[in-house]
Amino acid sequence: MLRLKIIIAIIFIAGALFSCSSIKRLSNRPIGLINNVSYKDSSFDNPNASNGFLVEYENRVYGVTAKHILIMAKTDKMKFVDFEGELKQWKMHPKNDSKNYVILDKLLSTNRKDSLTWSYLDTNWDAFNDWLVFSVKENKTTHKPLKFRKKPLKKDENVYVIGWSYKDSIGPQRLYTYKFNEIEGNYYNLKQIEGPKSLGGLSGSPVVDKKGRVVALVSSGWEDEKTKEVFIQATSIKNTIEFISNLN
The missing domain is CATH 2.40.10.10 (Trypsin-like serine proteases)
Incomplete structure (x- = not known):
């Protein structure tokens, strides 16, 4: 009985140590990126428009972030999930390092239905699908896609x-x-x-x-x-x- 308790204790400790080490590796892995959005009219620029990340699917890399961020980071001409030719550059980089960056290319998830207003978001939250997907033009970071x-x-x-x-x-x-x-x-x-x-x-x-x-x-x-x-x-x-x- 004592032997069984010792074995169980060892398994528990080993599991806890493994969990801690895996979380430490996750914490040290380069993942976090913020959105740095610039427009042709620089008065609408937003250098810290919340977060985003890179993901890989079937050997292609994409930039992903939340759709509702566009309500905060848009120009007056933008009424829907479409840049309307207004975007100059959408860049992602760690908050602590703007010299290592990802430049996104095309917004693949354009949408002429979803209005970029808080009132629309409030009344359509359940079906909003709160994500944007971009193709990636350039990756100058050490971030490996998730x-x-x-x-x-x-x-x-x-x-x-x-x-x-x-x-x-x-x-x-x-x-x-x-x-x-x-x-x-x-x-x-x-x-x-x-x-x-x-x-x-x-x-x-x-x-x-x-x-x-x-x-x-x-x-x-x-x-x-x-x-x-x-x-x-x-x-x-x-x-x-x-x-x-x-x-x-």
Whole structure:
């Protein structure tokens, strides 16, 4: 009996050590990128338009971020998910290093239906599909594209948000821990275990499992008035995968 308890203890410790080491590797892996958006009319430039990331699917690399970011980073002429010839350059780079960057090419997920207004977003949130997909023109970073996870999340599984909130100081990417709570339509509700005090700016950050496989991207967040627990609503990548697969 004592021997069995020792074996169980060893397995538990080994599992905990493996988990810690895998999270440390994930934290040190270059993943986080912020959006640096510039337009032909520079008065609309936004050098810190939340987060984005690179993903690889069937040997092609794409830049991905949240669609609602365009409501904050657009020109007055842009009414829909279409740059209308206004974009000068969409660049992604780590918040701590603008010299190592990714230059995105074409917006592949243009949409003349979704209006770039908060009122439209509020009334169409359930069907909004909060992601943008770009082709990549140039990658001058050490970031290797992420891969999509094929299996669904398990109840109470830990996942990780990688990037920066607006209030995070310039420095290394942050890794924040969440627990999968439930599915609500196209979104995962994730309970915050360890995260920033202010969620603003995390939009577009990848949500990954402990192996670094993408399961979602950050769309919104809130605090429960009664429990004071913090939650993130993250867009499932199911429809993103379907969209990208139809490009190939």
